[in-house]
Amino acid sequence: MSTPSDSADETQAIEDRGSNRSQRPNSTAFRSFIAEGWGPLAADTPERLPSADTAQAARDAVSAQFPGERLVLPGGDLRVRSNDTDFPFRAHSAFAHLTGWGSATEPDSVLVLHPNGDSHDAVLYFRPRAGKDTEEFYSDARYGELWVGVRPSLEEVAAATGLATAHIETLRDDLAKDAGQGQVQIRLVQGADQVVTQLVDEVRTQAGLLEVGQEQVLTADSALTELLSEVRLVKDDWEVDEIRAAVAATANGFADIVRSFPRATTHARGERVVEGAFAARAREEGNGLGYDTIAASGNHANTLHWIKNDGAVRPGDLILVDAGVEVDSLYTADITRTLPVDGVFTEPQRRVYQAVLDAADAAFARAAQVNPDGSRVRFRDIHAAAMEVIAARLADWGMLPVGAAASLEPEGQYHRRWMVHGTSHHLGLDVHDCAAARREMYLDAELVPGMVFTIEPGLYLRADDLKVPSELRGIGVRIEDDVLVTEDGVENLSSGLPRTPDAIEEWMAGLRG
Secondary structure, eight states: OOOGGGOHHHHSOGGGGGGGGOOOOOOHHHHHHHTSSOOOOOOOOOOOOTTHHHHHHHHHHHHHHSTTOEEEEEOOOOOEEETTEEOOOOOOHHHHHHHOOGGGOOTTOEEEEEEETTEEEEEEEEOOOOOTTSHHHHHOTTTOHHHHOOOOOHHHHHHHHOOEEEEGGGHHHHHHTTOOSSSOOEEEOTTSOHHHHHHHHHHHHHTTGGGGOHHHHHHHHHHHHHHHHHTTSSOOHHHHHHHHHHHHHHHHHHHHHHHHHHHHTTSTTHHHHHHHHHHHHHHHHSSEESSOOEEEEGGGGGSTTOOOOOSOOOTTOEEEEEEOEEOTTSOBOOEEEEEETTSOOOHHHHHHHHHHHHHHHHHHHHHTOBOTTSOBOBHHHHHHHHHHHHHHHHHHTTOOSSOHHHHHSTTOOGGGGGOOSOSOOBOSSSTTTTTTSOGGGTTTOBOOTTOEEEEOOEEEEOTTOTTSOGGGTTEEEEOBEEEEEETTEEEETTTTSOOSHHHHHHHHHHHTO
């Protein structure tokens, strides 16, 4: 028996111990043998991506706001799930918008807009595939072709995106070119990639750019992040079509959910059955989920972000499902439907559902208003329209200590006890898109054609809430649709999914045969 001092764990460096489970060959003969006898890869140059023009327009808009400055947009890195396994990679949304690379984006990629007079030269940096005669080919679990598949070449990505491309190893030197003294000449999207952040800070330090103060640097970076949100507030035709595709796939997923109910009601964690039915559709038709699915049955529907999904699905209950498919371009849908598990609403359920539906319809009507002078309502007005209905209905049910009008006053807001969230948010590459935009560009902005957002009022009447009539306790309802602002009103992109109680019952009956 060996003594502790003779143990391999005592002599092997901790960073090397991950290889203890592996028995990779490393003989000279093996290295020579694995490098030979491979046929050529397909030499076809990929076609330019349909997203390339949208990405170019976004880059031009950002470039115009920061002449003479170097702009650094990391695509993001792999994030550890546990030990040496990672979460599936998904590119940072600002990077995705300005490159159009979508779900094909390689981890650790970086887009840089290098100043060139009053404009910029955009360069996409990433690690291209290595030759089969390299050790990386067979031994690198993060980049090796035998481990993660064939990565693209610089030429292939350039052809697809319309961007100049360069090896990631040249990034440091390129960032340091012409770095000036005493002023912020590099702006970075913070938080997207810690390694890139560290690299940029090193370059800034060496160039004296941090001498003006870290606070000023972070303010400059925040201004870039702010603008990257604001240039996404209005979608072009290609982006709208991508959201339409995401909505269509999501509608198919909701049909799968209804078909899953018979099995869900027999499973101890029926909410997981519902969640899984939708997840399968999201992977089959898209890149995956746009966000964690909420499958909240019964009283769980009154927890706004219920994603544990570990509860039972019982006949007679409502189940609130908030779900969206993200397509390969990384645009997502965001739809909520509240469905009777056994296909028929009870009278109390229908009463609450109708109140929420009326609030949603009021919000749609307000959003569609076009004044004679062509002006539109402001984004915040949509929420106000929904709240007018919610407050009036709660007053009718005797749940408010004051009348509806008094509750709607800023010093009141009693009705918000049963709907604490907002009615709308922008939608696109992020489920809560454009989140860093300034208030005057978002909440206080006038609606313009091309905006895409949700309308999603709800009522959440918890089982333990004694201010709720007993027959309504435990009922939670949200109805969420995806909305496009048009020249003459709005379009409900998700109108293909039934919204009224009668239509839902008929639709569910048809799916169940």
